[in-house]
Amino acid sequence: MRVKCVICDTLHELPNDLPLAKKLRNRPIHTFMCTECSERISENTHTRIATGKFRFFRTSSKFDEEF
Template structure:
């Protein structure tokens, strides 16, 4: 299965029997993000959390206080 990264538009090949390929095939609302974009976003989020000015708005305030 050919997939395209949402952020950087690189095209990659996934095995047809992988769970991710099945999820993308059966639910078109789900999008694919390559590993390099995923790690870059995770690193940037960790840096924002380290500043102390970044909050997760989808969680409860009790969860935010643990960080």
């Protein structure tokens, strides 16, 4: 199955028997993000959290203070 990353628009080939390929086929609302983009986003998020100015807006303030 050919898929396109939503961030970098590169084409990737997924084996048809992967659960991710089945999820993308059956539920078109789900999107695919390549591993390079997901790693880059997670690294940037961790560096923003390390600065101490990052706030979680969907959680309680008690969780933010513990984090």
